[in-house]
Amino acid sequence: MRHSEFWQVVEETFGAGYGRSLAEDLVLPGVGGRTAAAALAAGVAPKDVWDAMCDEMELDDAVRWRYRRDPKERRGGR
Template sequence: MRHSEFWQVVEEAFGAGYGRSLAADLVLTGVGGRTAVQALDAGAAPRDVWNALCDEMEVDEATRWRYRRDPKARDGRR
């Protein structure tokens, strides 16, 4: 998962405004007590940040995995 894909799945899962707000404000224990933005800026892998965000937001496994797949698979193009 690249940074651009991270932002795409965040917006798909939570909505553009709310997703960006979560990424900027919600402290994620899974990435060292940083926000998603801070963790990405510090070099954390986007997939690790996505997992930490899902853990903190208690996203169910089906939803988590739906957005972690290849973007083409999410909309049925694959």
């Protein structure tokens, strides 16, 4: 997963505004108690940050693996 894929799947899953807010404010135990934005800035792999976000938000596997599907297929919300 690239950084651009991370941000795209965050927006597709949560919406642009709420997704960015979560990335900036939600503390993720799975990446050392940092926010997604801080973890990415610290060099944590985007896939690990996405997994931590999915864990914290209790998202199902269909959402967790959304970034692996064709972008046209992903546009179905959560």
